[in-house]
Amino acid sequence: MVLLVPFDGSDLSKAALRRACEYSEYTGEAVLALSVIPDDADYARERGWIDEGEPFAVQSVKESMAEAAESVDPDAEFRCEVPADVSSIADLTTDVVRTIREVAHEVDASIVFVGSENAGRVTTPVCSVGAPISEDPEYDVHIVRHAEAATA
Template sequence: MSYLVPFDDSPLSRTALRRAGEFGRVMDERVVALVVVPPSTDYAREKGWIDPGEPYDADRIERGLRAAAREIAPDAEVRVETTEETDYRASMTTDVVRRIRQVAGDLEASVLFIGTANAGSVVTPVASVGSPVSDDPQYDVHLVRHADEDLAD
């Protein structure tokens, strides 16, 4: 069993990773930070992984996210997954959610630590991975809705 944390280096995902690391130490559970990197310049810019005008470089993005995750939770395993070009019927978020669910199943994750301001809301934004991932009954979910001040942007 393991604790899985979808990690995109946002303040909420940083806090979720920190909490998973704390729980993992106490419960002696494996912690995996999952970074999903779609092949999209727009998505990378939206996440703040690259600056406007900067070219998309998946390897550089991966290195940066690995380093950020290790800084927060040095004992966590960092797993990087990519997605294919988005199917015209699916959104980038759908592809990311699909990959998170696949990895959760592969790892037999017991708890997902999700940093999102939107999961569980009555109205869920299309761009949120929190609600679709938290709906899966295969694992428990720990929602982080408020970022720790020292991990905020």
């Protein structure tokens, strides 16, 4: 079994990764940080992965995410997925969620640790991956609502 952490480099995803790593010390389960990076420059800019005017390359963002995950826990495995091209941000969010759920099933995740910018503010925001991921009964979900709580 695996502890899966969708990882976008945000403070909450880093906190979720720290929580998963702490939890793994008790369970002995492996930790997998998963970055889902759509091949879309606007999506990357909206998430702060690249600056305005900066060229976008999936490989560069992947390397940045891998470094960020390693800085949280060098023992966690890192994986990157690039969903198929779609035509709108709403469709990209759906593809990101679908990819996370597919990987969760593939790796037989026992718990998915979610720390997204929207998960802590509202229960079911339109753009959050938290709600759709939590609907799957195949694994438990741990939602990290506060980045600072995991670092204390």
